Amino acid sequence: MRRAARAAFNGITFATGLILACWLIRSSLPVPKVPIVQAKLEHLARRVDEYDTLILGSSRVFHQIIPARLDQRMAEHGLATRSFNCGVDGMRPPEDAYVLDQILRSQPRNLRWVILELEYLRMPLDADKKGTIRAVYWHDWSRMVLLARRAFGDDKKRKLKDRLRRLREPLGDLAEHGALFVQNMTNIGRAEVLTQFLTRKRAPGVNWHSLGDRKDGFITTGRPEMMLEENRLLFERERAQRLEAPARSDAGDPVSRHALRQMLEKIRSIGARPILVVPPTTSKKNFVPGPDVGTDLVVLDFSDVQRFSVLYESRHRLDTDHVNMAGAEIFTDLFAEAFAAAVARQSDPSLDLPIRTP
Amino acid sequence: MLFVEFRFFIFFLLLFGVHWALRGNTARKTWLLICSHFFYACFFWGDLGEFFGNVRAGAWDKLPVGWWFPAVLIGSTCMDYAVGLGIGRSEDQTRRRLWLIVSIIANLGVLCFFKYYNFFVASAGDFLCWFGMPTSDWTLQIFLPYGISFYTFQSMSYSIDVYRRRLEPVRSFLDLAFFIAFFPQLVAGPIVRAMTFLPQVFVTRVWANVDVRACLTLFFIGFVKKACVSENVAPIVDELFANPGKYDVYGTWIGVLFYAVQIYCDFSGYTDMAIATARLLGYELTVNFHYPYFAANITEFWKRWHISLSTWLRDYLYISLGGNRGSKLFTYRNLMLTMVLGGLWHGASWNFVIWGAMHGIALIVHREYQRLTEHAAVWLKRIMAWIAVPLTFYWICITWVFFRASPVIDEKTNVVEQTGFEVARTILDSFVFFDQQGKRTFTIWCLVLFVALAFIHWLCSRQVFATWWRRIPDWSYAALLGVGVAIALFFKPEKYSAFIYFQF
Numbered sequence: 012m013r014r015a016a017r018a019a020f021n022g023i024t025f026a027t028g029l030i031l032a033c034w035l036i037r038s039s040l041p042v043p044k045v046p047i048v049q050a051k052l053e054h055l056a057r058r059v060d061e062y063d064t065l066i067l068g069s070s071r072v073f074h075q076i077i078p079a080r081l082d083q084r085m086a087e088h089g090l091a092t093r094s095f096n097c098g099v100d101g102m103r104p105p106e107d108a109y110v111l112d113q114i115l116r117s118q119p120r121n122l123r124w125v126i127l128e129l130e131y132l133r134m135p136l137d138a139d140k141k142g143t144i145r146a147v148y149w150h151d152w153s154r155m156v157l158l159a160r161r162a163f164g165d166d167k168k169r170k171l172k173d174r175l176r177r178l179r180e181p182l183g184d185l186a187e188h189g190a191l192f193v194q195n196m197t198n199i200g201r202a203e204v205l206t207q208f209l210t211r212k213r214a215p216g217v218n219w220h221s222l223g224d225r226k227d228g229f230i231t232t233g234r235p236e237m238m239l240e241e242n243r244l245l246f247e248r249e250r251a252q253r254l255e256a257p258a259r260s261d262a263g264d265p266v267s268r269h270a271l272r273q274m275l276e277k278i279r280s281i282g283a284r285p286i287l288v289v290p291p292t293t294s295k296k297n298f299v300p301g302p303d304v305g306t307d308l309v310v311l312d313f314s315d316v317q318r319f320s321v322l323y324e325s326r327h328r329l330d331t332d333h334v335n336m337a338g339a340e341i342f343t344d345l346f347a348e349a350f351a352a353a354v355a356r357q358s359d360p361s362l363d364l365p366i367r368t369p
Numbered sequence: 370m371l372f373v374e375f376r377f378f379i380f381f382l383l384l385f386g387v388h389w390a391l392r393g394n395t396a397r398k399t400w401l402l403i404c405s406h407f408f409y410a411c412f413f414w415g416d417l418g419e420f421f422g423n424v425r426a427g428a429w430d431k432l433p434v435g436w437w438f439p440a441v442l443i444g445s446t447c448m449d450y451a452v453g454l455g456i457g458r459s460e461d462q463t464r465r466r467l468w469l470i471v472s473i474i475a476n477l478g479v480l481c482f483f484k485y486y487n488f489f490v491a492s493a494g495d496f497l498c499w500f501g502m503p504t505s506d507w508t509l510q511i512f513l514p515y516g517i518s519f520y521t522f523q524s525m526s527y528s529i530d531v532y533r534r535r536l537e538p539v540r541s542f543l544d545l546a547f548f549i550a551f552f553p554q555l556v557a558g559p560i561v562r563a564m565t566f567l568p569q570v571f572v573t574r575v576w577a578n579v580d581v582r583a584c585l586t587l588f589f590i591g592f593v594k595k596a597c598v599s600e601n602v603a604p605i606v607d608e609l610f611a612n613p614g615k616y617d618v619y620g621t622w623i624g625v626l627f628y629a630v631q632i633y634c635d636f637s638g639y640t641d642m643a644i645a646t647a648r649l650l651g652y653e654l655t656v657n658f659h660y661p662y663f664a665a666n667i668t669e670f671w672k673r674w675h676i677s678l679s680t681w682l683r684d685y686l687y688i689s690l691g692g693n694r695g696s697k698l699f700t701y702r703n704l705m706l707t708m709v710l711g712g713l714w715h716g717a718s719w720n721f722v723i724w725g726a727m728h729g730i731a732l733i734v735h736r737e738y739q740r741l742t743e744h745a746a747v748w749l750k751r752i753m754a755w756i757a758v759p760l761t762f763y764w765i766c767i768t769w770v771f772f773r774a775s776p777v778i779d780e781k782t783n784v785v786e787q788t789g790f791e792v793a794r795t796i797l798d799s800f801v802f803f804d805q806q807g808k809r810t811f812t813i814w815c816l817v818l819f820v821a822l823a824f825i826h827w828l829c830s831r832q833v834f835a836t837w838w839r840r841i842p843d844w845s846y847a848a849l850l851g852v853g854v855a856i857a858l859f860f861k862p863e864k865y866s867a868f869i870y871f872q873f
Binding site: 017020021022024025026027028029030031032033036142144190193194197198199200201202203205206208209 | 375601604605811812814815818843844845846847848849850851852854855856858859860861862863864
């Protein structure tokens with residue numbers, strides 16, 4: 012018994028030494044060099060006070076909301092804004108929360124609006140991100156807690172046995188995230204700069220081009236403006252389905268709601284106001300949080316195929332989830348209109364606009 | 370599954386816990402045997418769900434390459450088990466010899482087929498082409514089972530030792546299967562002799578005899594050697610060998626010196642981790658390295674480098690060939706044969722043959738030098754003693770160039786731009802004759818790093834760090850190890866290559 016206690020004590024001491032040293036090393040290192048994300052974060056770290064509107068989300072806002080155009084349209088609606096698109100391809104919860112945390116570390120003073128794409132907290136990792144630093148860098152403690160809660164299910168009323176049964180499916184995903192968390196926290200691979208220095212290879216610098224021509228964070232997808240035939244077939248089918256049965260609003264799972272609530276609290280804590288957006292997609296259901304997330308929420312929903320038919324015309328689409336450049340311009344205009352209306356709504360609640368306030 | 374991978378630690382923790390929780394020796398051995406085969410299977414079965422899905426569906430063609438590797442391992446074990454029993458039951462010397470011949474032919478046959486068939490066929494074809502006799506392509510698409518060179522030598526050592534009456538044949542198949550498949554030494558050695566390992570197998574291991582602190586320290590040292598040193602200097606070496614002739618003399622020197630560092634840290638790092646892992650389970654493996662780069666001559670080098678292989682070759686090949694029990698010429702022939710075959714053991718390539726031959730020549734030269742300077746003046750011996758270590762190291766580095774040289778292939782056209790031999794020659798022009806080839810170079814910090822590594826290695830060889838960590842209290846050792854692991858993980862690259870000796 013004494014030997015076991017001694018072994019346990021030594022184990023704890025080992026873990027303490029390891030964790031403390033990892034934390035010390037980690038806190039002295041800059042944010043890992045993640046393509047696009049790094050450029051945007053570094054740009055914001057220097058010039059965050061120049062912007063009052065921040066757009067955060069995946070490619071569905073990254074390539075679809077044009078900050079320069081948005082500012083112009085907002086000015087026409089009588090509201091001066093200076094916006095920056097901080098969207099990144101495939102950036103979904105909880106990665107967006109990590110990026111938001113990094114931005115807020117710069118203590119922005121002039122930020123008034125944060126436009127957030129609404130998306131569920133997803134467990135599986137995108138296949139194209141596996142094995143890249145992009146999959147690693149956001150795995151910190153608070154993100155892992157969210158993922159673990161998502162995996163174990165947040166329904167406290169369920170019996171442990173049921174919760175464990177439900178765990179079987181996301182267990183693999185959680186293990187994968189766990190490994191990435193360990194990799195991130197233990198700083199594995201962060202000394203690569205040493206090898207680059209010794210071999211006289213220049214370390215890849217910040218790709219400022221990813222900020223776009225106007226340095227407002229917007230770039231086009233780089234894909235052909237025409238829809239590919241295979242995308243067209245799928246899009247037409249899904250559009251027809253949505254015309255028959257419109258996309259339904261889903262309050263989401265408790266963990267997705269909790270993750271969103273956390274983000275909203277952080278945004279509000281710096282005096283900014285969150286604007287939530289559902290981009291024009293043909294999904295069956297969209298995450299639209301309920302009143303438990305907040306009663307003063309503004310959700311701009313563009314998933315109505317009939318109402319925003321112009322966004323769902325084939326000539327404006329790339330696929331089921333994305334519009335092309337012409338579509339992006341239209342979407343930005345519509346978004347600006349709704350955004351301005353959302354601000355004005357406080358004075359005139361009868362305005363008929365795609366705004367949902369739970 | 371590599372020793373430096375996160376999943377290995379999970380695997381080992383489970384294995385370790387169950388091993389010591391089990392009471393009986395047979396249960397422990399069975400458990401370790403199962404785990405060893407699982408460890409071996411991890412190298413080739415890829416996605417488990419997909420693998421077993423294909424097995425259930427009978428889609429054998431969709432299974433990953435090497436799914437049948439365990440069959441070779443088990444087949445080899447079964448054969449040597451039968452041979453051992455056969456030799457043990459026969460009193461007649463001729464019958465015993467026949468059984469041994471069966472074992473040697475079967476083991477070497479398997480090894481030759483998998484490892485050398487294509488090499489011999491291609492070399493014979495080239496040779497005939499040289500005489501103007503075109504040949505058909507008789508090469509086969511053969512995949513070399515992991516660790517075959519190591520476990521074949523181990524199982525052969527068992528048969529030979531039983532034949533030589535140094536060892537009683539094992540009655541339990543489990544014991545022999547466990548000896549051959551024991552996972553720490555299965556894929557890259559050290560080549561453990563049956564005489565060393567089997568007596569341990571018969572006795573129940575006792576936890577109280579395990580020096581946990583020493584094991585953890587040894588594993589940590591091995592981890593640092595592989596993950597922090599070998600993996601970080603590898604890009605420098607790869608750069609040089611991928612672009613021979615484009616580096617200046619300093620760049621070439623750095624590349625070659627760092628290859629010496631890389632291969633030592635890679636292989637001895639693996640061995641350290643293997644020995645530590647085995648010790649944590651209560652088993653002792655053969656020591657494989659003893660600061661080889663501080664050897665004062667080539668004979669001493671081979672007593673310090675890959676000791677398990679060099680002693681195996683000495684006991685089972687060199688002595689069997691007659692050793693030094695004949696004329697000088699006869700001894701030198703045996704030496705050359707042993708070293709050339711030792712070189713060939715590393716891989717089916719002329720590079721390794723040349724590498725082995727160079728070591729054979731060096732051994733002969735050293736013997737002659739010893740004979741000639743037996744009565745030399747003391748001052749001469751003193752001078753030689755001073756330059757012996759750097760001179761031996763320099764020669765070893767030259768031989769490493771042949772060991773490492775591989776053809777340079779244009780990635781776009783897939784055309785061989787330079788053969789391995791040409792690569793070696795280009796590098797040696799710079800390394801030996803100081804012929805300035807190109808303008809590329811490495812930073813001066815490479816030299817600083819090399820000197821620092823050499824100094825640390827020298828301090829280790831002087832046992833400077835040998836005991837202080839034993840004197841500190843447990844808790845401070847644990848905390849220090851935690852800090853050490855954190856620093857090592859920082860230097861560990863995100864992606865790493867397999868151990869160099871895995872390919873052999």
